[in-house]
Amino acid sequence: xxxxxxxxxxxxxxxxxxxxxxxxxxxxxxxxxxxxxxxxxxxxxxxxxxxxxxxxxxxxxxxxxxxxxx
Ligand SMILES: [Zn+2]
Numbered sequence: 232x233x234x235x236x237x238x239x240x241x242x243x244x245x246x247x248x249x250x251x252x253x254x255x256x257x258x259x260x261x262x263x264x265x266x267x268x269x270x271x272x273x274x275x276x277x278x279x280x281x282x283x284x285x286x287x288x289x290x291x292x293x294x295x296x297x298x299x300x301x
Pocket of ligand 1: 237238240242275276277278279280
């Protein structure tokens with residue numbers, strides 16, 4: 232299995248799962264997670280998550296991706 236890739240900035244990261252998730256939330260910022268919305272699902276790293284509003288929509292993610300130079 233390959234490492235997950237952020238849908239916005241295309242960086243790869245270690246996906247947080249279960250207990251590991253808690254640890255990452257408390258400590259470091261190099262991870263990411265799957266953001267599940269009503270009509271879409273995005274893989275996001277934490278640095279991109281921080282740039283989204285607290286209740287992001289698919290449009291918010293797409294707008295962020297459009298404004299990221301990669
Ligand atoms: Zn990202």
